[in-house]
Amino acid sequence: MNQALAQLQxxxxxxxxxxxxxxxxxxxxxxxxxxTAMASRKYDEAAVLADESRADSELARAKARLGAARxxxxxxxxxxxxxxxxxxxxxxxxxxxxxxxxxxxESVLPEPTNTTPPPVGGQxxxxxxxxxxx
Numbered sequence: 001m002n003q004a005l006a007q008l009q010x011x012x013x014x015x016x017x018x019x020x021x022x023x024x025x026x027x028x029x030x031x032x033x034x035x036t037a038m039a040s041r042k043y044d045e046a047a048v049l050a051d052e053s054r055a056d057s058e059l060a061r062a063k064a065r066l067g068a069a070r071x072x073x074x075x076x077x078x079x080x081x082x083x084x085x086x087x088x089x090x091x092x093x094x095x096x097x098x099x100x101x102x103x104x105x106e107s108v109l110p111e112p113t114n115t116t117p118p119p120v121g122g123q124x125x126x127x128x129x130x131x132x133x134x
Contacts (some may be wrong), residue, residue: 007057016060019067027056
């Protein structure tokens, strides 16, 4: 009975009344039946009912934890969406316009400073002025 009562309280504390009310109701009903059986000295029946109450409480607690996690996830998703819209709005109000020929993800390289064209026909020029390779 003590374990059933502890699990019932844990389910309530986890928010089972909001996220798993049917399972919590089953657990409470079984616990009341177990108390009635104990008062009638039907200890075997009380033990079975208390065990069922404990199992229903564990299920209600698990569903409550899942429901709370889903609600938190939903809240975070909504906040992320709001922040995306805010970022887009803020970007639309930028004072420095992005050039029309440059995409935002593209990096612009500086123009080359050496304007000498490469040799024609694949010819190479020596690196030094030494004649005969010496």
